[in-house]
Amino acid sequence: LLMLGIETSCDDTAAAVVRGDGQILSQVVSSQEDLLARYGGVSPKMAEEAHALAIDQVVQKALDDANVSESDLCAVAVTVGPGLSLCLRVGVHKARKIAKAFRLPIVGVHHMEAHALVSRLVNKDLDFPFLALLISGGHNLLVLAHGLGQYVQLGTTIDDAIGEAYDKSARWLGLDIRKGGGPALEELALEGDPNAIKFRVPMRQHKDCNFSYAGLKTQVRLAIESRNICASDIPISSATEEDRQLRADIAASFQRVAVLHLEERCQRAVEWALKIEPAIKYFVVSGGVASNQCVRTHLNHIAEKNGLQLVCPPPSLCTDNGVMIAWTGIEHFIAGRFDDPPAADEPDDMQYELRPRWPLGEEYSEGRSVAR
Ligand code: ATP
């Protein structure tokens, strides 16, 4: 069983071929970080164009690297949401074109489910139910995974996701963000004192599992402005030693509080989750921000304290990738959940169903019974 996975929901064009037993045969990612760094953000239209330019090559390379052709595939898996419609459409269009030409079924994949399920490729013992924290540029989710396609959302962000706070802070600190704001800030934080600046920990008065990162982001901006370091105008490479230390202190202090906020909400989520499903053994942490070492260390501590095993995929499977889409496609395909191949006369410009806003399961509020 061979699955091609295609991912274009955000700013990476990715494809991969994965075998039914979880063997990764190829993994190709073409990133738009360069565009992001150059233009200070990417518009949906620019992202769409970048995907459209990259998609054919990325998919072809994934097939070539795996040494397979389209006719060897059992199906094509593609992200259909959540994400930017313009971007999703590029991937879905490509998937349908291949599926039509080679009479292959299609599996429409939920991007955040894929972030969660790739942990089952990494750890074959990981069975449902499990608790998952999914942290990325656009999402901050705590979910209880009961089974394939069956999730209960214990918490989400009420404003920004943690990755957005990392990205903006890195930009304001004048870091070189060509390889991403998160990794750049993590690196600088190593040089700083995490207790130098007392940022407030968000939402302590709310006894739930939701997150908020907009306030912390603003605190970082104010800390930079009040210290007059003009960081976004002067790149860190040209900063004086004293200025660099100050920026490192801000980065380290931000990271300490950003991660502490995760820890506090995850501790509560573990308690909620064990009440609903006492059989839980695993705590999955995935999504781009899960590649952060400080995040991994602290959440491992939460897992151990509660007798759970942490499963955190390697960084290349935490940030957006085609493997997680192919793997989620395999899981659904085996469960019989897929669409028939497109009709031979399907027009190329057909409007497909995309799901730009697609919640991952229903919301849970404490005390309310949970429908499965
Ligand atoms: P979403 O999954 O919500 O649609 P996305 O697909 O853009 O968002 P991912 O690739 O899953 O995001 O994650 C990207 C985010 O992860 C970015 O915000 C990036 O800064 C962050 N990130 C990546 N590596 C690190 C790191 N080492 N430390 C902190 N943040 C990181």
Ligand code: FE
């Ligand atoms: Fe993602």
